[in-house]
Amino acid sequence: MAERKLFAGHAIRRLRFQLAVTQAAMAEALEISPSYLNLVERNQRPISAALMLKLAETYDFDPRRLAAAEPGGGAEALRRRLADPLFADLAIDRHQLEEWLAGAPDGAEAFARAYDRMGGGSAMLAPGAAQDPGPQVRRAIERWRNHFADLDAAGEALADELRMAGDPYGAMAERLRVKHQLAVRILPAEVMVDTLKRxxxxxxxxxxxxxxxxxxxxxxLAEQLAVEARDEIEALVRGAELDRVAARLFRRHLTAYFAAAVMMPYARFLRACEASGYDLELLQRRFGASASQVAHRLTTLQRVGARGLSFFLMRFDRAGQVSKRYAGASGSALVEAAVPCPLWNAYDAFARTDETAVQLVELEDGARAFTIARCVHPHGGAPGGVRPRFVIALGLPAAEAGTLAAARGVDLAGRAAPIGLGCRACTRLACPQRSAAPAGRAVAGSERERGVTAFGFAGD
Known part of the structure; x- marks a missing residue:
């Protein structure tokens, strides 16, 4: 699979300003021409592998900062923010966005921070409303494309030390007993009322x-062992510069990330994925993990030199309320849907509790994705009470799906289901499922005729 080009002129420029050197001086130190460095800083040339190595050697610069420091998470993340109805009257195209990132990266970063800190467009219109920490945490996760190399390395090292191919649970319980003086005790549900872990x-x-x-x-148990990666986790939390509540949620995400890295060590898990065609059920059995745990792990496989496929993930309930969304390295706009499109057959998974629902879909901009959805039942709720049910939907660009076990027999070049990002963000014409006109479009209609949808809108 071809590697994505990395444009990170803003990071190079920031480093040069911190060092207080001119373009000419830095170019000389890096053994490149000043004109080439100028093009790199303006994002008109990608960062080559040779230049990355030279930066690391000359300035003790960590190359991972190039990808992590993209203003606002990069062009795709900014484009998704600008899709908010708040900006519906602004015709900001891709060219303008790229010019913005190249010419004023700090301004783009400031916009992204303000937008996320205010919880998106609706919160920005309500001064004094409580800030939603969710967008802040998500921005911190997507800044790293949900791949935290230091945590993967630490988790993998611990898994190897525990020789987890045999009895993972027993090995972790013994580690907690010997190294952390913690015993593991299983208590009756009536004792642990409304509590799963204490x-x-x-x-x-x-x-x-x-x-x-x-x-x-x-x-x-693996989450409790995350205390052994406390330094790595706290460094990431400090670097995210979040408020207190968001920092706590981000720390929780990183703790779960480490736990997944222990249960599903990177190299071993990636080999199993590639050998099985990313067969979800086989991966569950091999690593003693749940469907949800495996699905989340698939969004993290972005190690340099050993990348997995570019999965994104959404988790939502029957009402279409999204409780988790990770774009990962996919860059898919589908994860930005306020409410997933009802034409997406991921909803069918609620009625097919032991099966996966697969579909080839196409968004308005022509982007095609192959999706896999499954109903999951998180633990919780009193006996006889409400049993929570969610759909975990995985997806990846259709061009990458050819090796998937779930895609066997599917014509990935064939007809795809046309879906949108929710009625308020979708401008598809004559959709019989439409429930509202697009945001910013006036509802139009005629007393003499009616189309397939009751919500005609200006411009159609």
Whole structure:
């Protein structure tokens, strides 16, 4: 698979300003021409591997900062923010966006921070409203494309040390007992009322509810072992510069990330993915993980030199309310849907609890994706009460889906289902499923005729 070109002139320019050197002086140190460095800084040339190495050698510069420091998460992330109805009257095209990033990267970063800190367009119109930490946390995750190399390395090293091919749960429980003086105790559900996991430092116990299945119990132990990666986690939290609540949520995400890296060590997991065609059920059995755990892990496989496929993920309920969304390296706009399109058959997974629902879809801009959806049942709720149900939907660019076990027999070049990002963001004409006119478009109609949708709008 061809590697994506990396444009990070803003990071080079910021480094040069920090060093207080001219373009000519830096170009001489890097053994390139000043004109070439000027093009790199203006994002008119990508960063080559040779230039990355020279930067690292000359200035002790960590190349990972090039990808991590893209203003606002890069052009795709900014484009998704600008799709907010708040900006519907502004015709900002891709060319303008690229010029903005090249000419004023700090301004683009400032816009992204302000937009995210205010919780998006609706919150920006309501001064004094409580800030939603979700957008802040998501921005911090997407800044790294949900791949944290240091945590992967630490988790993989711990997994190798524990020799987890045999009894992962037993190995982790013993590690907690010997190194951290913590015993693991499984308690009855009636004792752990509305609680699945509790750390009792007075009794030196990690208490787990019997309601947790084996994969959830193992994951809970791996999360507790994240204390061994505290330095790496805290460095990432500090670097994200979040407020207190958002920082806590980001720390929780990183702790779960480390747990997944322990249960599904990067190199071993990627080999299993490639050998099985990313067969989700086989991966669950091999690594003792749940469907949700495997799905989340698939969005993280972006190690330099050993990349997996570019999966994105959404989790939503029957009402279409999205509780998780990770674009990963896919850059897919589909994850930005306020409410997933009802024409997406991911909703069918609610009625097919033991099966996956697959579909080839196409967005308005012509981007095609292959999606895999499955219903999951998180632990929680009292016996006889509400049992939570969500759909986990994975997807990746259709061009990458040819090796997937789930895509066998699917014509990836054939007809795709036309879906949108929700009625308020979709301008497809004559959609019989439409529930509202697009934001910023006046509703239009005629008393003499009616189309397939009751919501005609200006411009159609």
């Amino acid at each position: 750390l009792d430092l007075h009794a030196r116990q990690l208490q787990l509810s019997e309601a947790l299945d084996p994969s959830a119990r193992a994951f809970a």
